Ligand code: C2O
């Protein structure tokens with residue numbers, strides 16, 4: 001760090017964390033909350049958006065309320081949200097409140113937690129904002145196409161006492177596959193994307209637009225809420241001479257720290273809140289570079305100094321966020337569950353190892369791959385514990401005892417990255433390839449590298465059937481999903 005100190009959580013603060021947690025009731029009393037209900041209306045439907053700069057025209061998209069991203073839904077922690085969704089699409093939809101610990105019936109998963117919302121019909125979601133943080137919303141019906149066409153928006157729950165900053169900003173990151181004349185390519189759900197790294201686009205946007213320069217002032221402190229709403233793109237952001245401090249991951253506070261290798265990594269669906277002090281090179285523009293795809297690095301946006309300096313050095317305001325009321329898991333008594341991911345291209349050898357569960361496929365791996373098309377539907381490309389989900393998954397792959405701690409030991413036996421997401425809960429990421437993690441961060445979506453092993457732990461305190469799936473939406477559609485039942 002340059003000329004300021006990042007406060008770290010002391011041991012005492014961590015104990016306070018734990019204390020809040022055990023005392024924390026999931027839902028505030030109804031009567032109190034009623035007074036603090038905020039109402040929103042969301043209308044998913046066709047629209048047009050100026051995604052690329054002139055001289056291109058606008059692009060036909062699907063979006064909420066005609067805006068890209070959808071309207072910002074914002075409420076104070078402990079408040080309640082009531083959101084009326086009116087479906088103006090030509091097909092069924094739902095809305096899922098990604099990362100928000102809602103009651104099961106409000107989770108927005110078609111057939112599992114509700115009937116899909118038919119065209120012209122509406123559905124009212126209502127839930128308490130238990131955790132403060134950066135969340136987002138999107139459909140859970142044919143999401144690979146509905147999200148890919150632009151249906152997503154930010155959902156922000158403010159702390160009673162937020163960290164002090166000069167500006168609190170949201171960057172919803174996404175990408176698009178556009179033609180030269182900025183029209184949407186209509187290749188959603190194609191088999192190639194499903195078998196590889198998903199539908200990665202050719203045009204990257206911040207808040208629905210290809211950004212150019214982003215004006216900043218020397219010395220100002222920005223809380224930047226990054227939300228990855230892309231179907232499949234993974235971001236690995238380099239802020240150049242600025243030094244971001246991560247203060248929350250997937251909405252949940254984390255001990256403030258510099259990101260590993262200086263890069264802020266976001267798999268699809270993940271959020272990272274950073275505090276950014278404009279103390280790097282302030283003579284000109286500083287480019288934010290996405291370095292995830294080696295050899296395909298590109299400039300996402302320039303931070304440019306057009307205005308007067310705000311102050312000479314960074315402020316010394318504390319950046320640690322207050323903890324959320326998450327139940328602290330107990331490793332000593334936790335049950336253990338093994339989950340293995342297989343499939344995808346280059347996954348033939350792995351599939352061969354699975355033997356029996358693959359039925360009567362030939363022993364020769366090339367003929368196995370050849371067989372896949374004929375033998376399976378589009379669902380049969382990715383497997384969780386040997387099963388590729390098809391259609392609407394209803395049968396639980398795991399049943400978890402309620403209010404008990406559970407370790408899910410996940411093995412990515414594929415050659416691909418997978419951002420694995422669990423609904424209804426946040427979990428601590430406790431180890432990667434057998435090594436304890438430094439921050440034991442709370443996440444709802446954890447990015448797994450090829451061949452990586454990750455252990456997560458959480459208290460299954462939210463009863464119901466919850467989706468567990470890869471958030472590369474083409475992988476999800478091609479089988480990489482299941483249900484955890486909490487009873
Ligand atoms: Cu963001 Cu199951 O989803």
Ligand code: CU
Pocket residue numbers: 417418419470471472475476480
């Ligand atoms: Cu995946």
